[in-house]
Amino acid sequence: MPVHTVKCASDLDTIAPSHVQRISISNLKLTSDYVHTSVKGEVVQKGPVVSCRQRDHLLKAVIQDKETQSSDPSQHTSINVIFFGTLAKDFSQTVSQGDMVLLSGFTISKSPTEQTDRLHPGLLEMSRNDACVYVYSTNVFVPSGPDVVSSESRYTYVPLNELKPSRNPVNIYGVVTFFKQPFPTKGTDYCSTLKITDQSNVKVSCTIFSERLEDHPKIFQIGDIIRLHRVKAQMFNGSMTLLTTLGWSTVTFDGKIDSPIDPRTSSRTFNFGAADKRIVEGLRQWAASQLLNKEPTVPLSSVQPKMFFDLTCQLLAKASMDTRCMLLKVWDGTQCAHPLLNVAVAPDALEGKYPQSTDQENMIANVLVYDNHVEGASKLKPGMFLRLYNLHAVPQRAPEQSADSASSLCFHLHGGTSYGKGLCVLPSESPELQPLKSSHLSRLLQSAVADEDEVNDATLVEAWYTPPEALGERVNEDCFTVRTCGHTLQQVSLAHVKRSATPMVFHVCAKVKSYQPQNLYQCLKLFCPQCTALVEVPNDEVIAQVFQDAMRCSQPCSEQWAITSTVDAISMHVSCDMIVKDTHTQLLFLQGVTLEEVCVISDAHSNVVPVRSDNGRMRLLDFSAPFLFCKDKRYFGCKRCSQSTFVEPDVSEVEIWDEHNVAKALGVQLMQYALLMKFELVDETGTLEALIWEDAEKFFHVTAADTSACQDSQDKVQTTMDKLHPPGSSMAEHPWLDLCLSAYTVEENGTTQVCYQITNTEAKGNF
């Protein structure tokens, strides 16, 4: 075997025979003879094995010396390598992109691609009999085909080379090599046409029909990864084709190796587990080695006359020219090297604004969108981020320009769908927009510094980062909640929320997967606004015991401020001052009562304060019991913040007694009732635990105090929860919720924790 695997990275430094000398890639010279020489580097590109007439098989790779740091661009640390014959096949099977290799037994020749790839001027050829590869694999996972059957997944994925024409639906994964945006058919549906491939290198066409545009795969560029469930394979014109069947579904992913695995789908219920993650990672690695996803869009600065290209841009303004043509004014933050045509439109015909200053010269492209693309373009709103596929850069003159003047570039999106012509909206958090956003921002800042015209440019920067509300919103009539905040935020995924910094407010659309506490009475808490203590509401057993303990001392209490009357073992005290003001029936102090008795008495009286005797002096009960009973409500005092000794109640200036002035008169810190619940939220990108706390009353349309006593309020909370999380139902039946989510950090015991709270959100429904 000419390819040897080593177990440890340092083995590469010692494994070669002692007569072999190592040289760094940058020191390789075209003129030298490297008989007993080795080079070490990381495999940064790996091509497929290809057949060629003269040499049987060959494989091209690029290795890079990452140990030699050099800021000198003339120091080439990456070099092309070609492996021949069985070495090519062995290398293909054993080595992955990212692995470290040590090569010996090579010859060097002039690289034919030096001008285009700017790599080392030399090319290493691994064809001699003594050619030898040592490899240390750095990959943590084993790249595998999509034929992964896992116990955690209900789905089996068929490699594309194993597809057989059949009526039975299959599931597949693939890398997109060609796609068209969905277009209307002569039938009832829209159609997406794509071509995909996988590690088997077989290319398969896919035809996707759906009358709902949002159900079509969200493919933005070649190299994206697609999963299809329940599609059937059939032969057409001698090639394998996949066709959607009843119950089909799709999920797509960005194909870049390091981008987050963020499933794109309109499906409300879909499976995505660790096995899927591995398949996507495997396909990303493989696609990178095949250079499948190296097809970036062209910035305005690189556009040449007459070329066809894809443009990633932001829509500034649009205008309808006629029924078959729409004008889009767009930019991408770069400046075109050629003059750009400005199509003049009456200001009132234009939707959206765009900067007119000379700073933006040749930064705003005019795109004429024709025929079948007008439908899609008419749904666009200024501020949206777009990708326009297969634009044609047409040199032309404005009507007022004379025939001998230089022509300007206008971009045409011609009618039809050939070559993938079309347009789509990119989500504003799309990783594909990052380079464009940063280039745009830096450009605007530069011009701001140069002209001191900051106001305008700052506004533009803000506009750039604030896409319109309409963008990417899930239109959902069935949503069970409504946001009441005034934020104009774009809806984001839970994965996006988890990736973002705090503090921050987000709008999300998610379902409740589970919630705590399951027993709703447990979500009622007591909260002290003074010391922020949060405690459980004591149960009746605990409270009854406090009353029992208080009755142990039956000695009557005598206080100068009170008049006492006693029936059996129960003493009733009222304030003398209140008798004078004739308000004494509003506040009774009861001694020697059980919990049951105080409940019966307080039913007929507004404020009843249970007291006990402590060697003839009146005392409040332990704060584990309510200090006040009022009709059906019970009020608690904070153990920490209330005065421990009982003083004469200050009854002056109170006409109508409620829990607040009773607490104040007694030196008690009133505890507030509060609702606290934890929702496990879920969307297509993952789960997130969020509290419902500060805005819980608003959310459930109840007051927490009512919930402590009133059955109607308790039922309201229960009914709401049963709608958000129908008992015994599948996730598919759980409603989507529009939520405003606050992310913040909490420091506890020296550790910082990120917390999420549902705020500014109300459950819908007729209460």
Place this chain on the structure above:
DNA sequence: GTTTAGGCTTCG
């Protein structure tokens, strides 16, 4: 009920 499309520029 299961059609439609089945890549392949370039009029404006």
